[in-house]
Amino acid sequence: MAFDAFFLFQILGATVLALAATKVSRWLWLYVWLPYRFSGGRLAERYGPGSWALITGASDGLGKAFAQELARLGFNLILVSRTPSKLDRLKDELQALGVQVRTVAVDLSDTSPHTYEPMVTAVQELDLSVLINCVGTTVHRRYADVPAGAVRHLLAVNVSTTAIVTHTMLPFLLRHTASTGRLSALLNVGSIVGRFYWPGTQLYGACKSFIDHLSVPLAFEYQNQLDVLSYQPTVMSTAMATGTEPAAITISPQQAAQAALSHLGHTVASHGHWRHGLFAAFLVALPSRLRNAILLAGALEMGKAELAKGE
Numbered sequence: 001m002a003f004d005a006f007f008l009f010q011i012l013g014a015t016v017l018a019l020a021a022t023k024v025s026r027w028l029w030l031y032v033w034l035p036y037r038f039s040g041g042r043l044a045e046r047y048g049p050g051s052w053a054l055i056t057g058a059s060d061g062l063g064k065a066f067a068q069e070l071a072r073l074g075f076n077l078i079l080v081s082r083t084p085s086k087l088d089r090l091k092d093e094l095q096a097l098g099v100q101v102r103t104v105a106v107d108l109s110d111t112s113p114h115t116y117e118p119m120v121t122a123v124q125e126l127d128l129s130v131l132i133n134c135v136g137t138t139v140h141r142r143y144a145d146v147p148a149g150a151v152r153h154l155l156a157v158n159v160s161t162t163a164i165v166t167h168t169m170l171p172f173l174l175r176h177t178a179s180t181g182r183l184s185a186l187l188n189v190g191s192i193v194g195r196f197y198w199p200g201t202q203l204y205g206a207c208k209s210f211i212d213h214l215s216v217p218l219a220f221e222y223q224n225q226l227d228v229l230s231y232q233p234t235v236m237s238t239a240m241a242t243g244t245e246p247a248a249i250t251i252s253p254q255q256a257a258q259a260a261l262s263h264l265g266h267t268v269a270s271h272g273h274w275r276h277g278l279f280a281a282f283l284v285a286l287p288s289r290l291r292n293a294i295l296l297a298g299a300l301e302m303g304k305a306e307l308a309k310g311e
């Protein structure tokens with residue numbers, strides 16, 4: 001009897017160890033091996049050299065880094081954001097790399113149909129193979145302190161626009177797959193904030209969680225047609241995070257874009273860069289009460305920095 005129990009514990013221990021080893025190996029493969037091996041040629045081959053990528057929030061920060069990286073890989077680009085002068089500057093820079101670039105200047109916080117029409121017009125005659133929904137906006141406050149206008153703004157830019165642009169562009173991505181026999185790609189930018197309950201930035205977290213829940217099911221609905229990545233970064237050194245970034249987890253938008261692109265076609269959800277993956281693993285390991293206290297304190301600090309910037 002004692003022998004049986006001992007044997008059972010051995011089997012149990014071996015199973016737990018094997019599961020832990022599998023998890024660690026997968027983590028290392030995703031966050032270390034794939035970015036290390038990434039050259040980008042695989043993406044051009046997978047989605048079609050010379051096909052088009054549309055990026056929202058493209059003129060700055062992470063969206064701009066995605067545009068620069070995809071241009072380097074030979075994708076033609078449709079850049080979408082508000083400010084024509086910023087779009088034109090980036091267009092000149094990317095065209096110098098030998099790719100074609102079109103720009104669409106629209107305010108994506110206005111979710112009426114006319115906002116999205118110029119984007120449809122722009123892609124109508126083009127072979128769209130990649131869509132990156134990158135536009136996003138945040139606020140860090142206790143919920144009652146979030147201005148009513150900011151509530152509406154966050155919902156419009158993060159939730160409605162991501163849902164509408166994905167829905168509007170999906171037929172063009174599927175058209176690319178049907179006509180070329182190659183896959184197309186949808187990369188929706190969420191945030192680590194959407195993965196946890198995050199006091200102090202609850203609305204932003206809810207919006208980003210929405211993006212995750214919208215995106216991942218599409219990977220299964222359009223298996224063999226569409227690569228989907230629900231990308232959940234932590235902190236990047238962009239305008240959005242200026243004055244708020246803790247050094248240990250802050251990476252450049254270029255590092256973030258490369259890491260995310262290295263995961264496209266390999267997994268449906270990730271934090272991209274290994275530093276962000278490690279931070280997420282650390283948060284998972286914390287007891288929830290302690291995690292919530294740390295997150296709230298950090299978010300309120302970021303709120304102070306936002307107020308100092310006049311946001």
Ligand SMILES: NC(=O)c1ccc[n+]([C@@H]2O[C@H](COP(=O)([O-])OP(=O)(O)OC[C@H]3O[C@@H](n4cnc5c(N)ncnc54)[C@H](OP(=O)(O)O)[C@@H]3O)[C@@H](O)[C@H]2O)c1
Nearest residue numbers: 057059060061062081082083108109136235236238239240
């Ligand atoms: N930065 C971080 O630490 C961090 C962390 C996690 C997740 N994220 C997510 O990463 C994404 C990119 O963030 P980021 O830090 O790169 O932001 P960013 O530097 O502030 O850039 C935002 C981009 O979106 C455009 N944009 C902003 N509001 C717009 C609107 N209403 N309509 C059209 N375009 C608009 C901006 O250009 P115009 O001003 O010219 O329109 C700019 O090109 C967001 O989804 C964000 O939530 C960021």
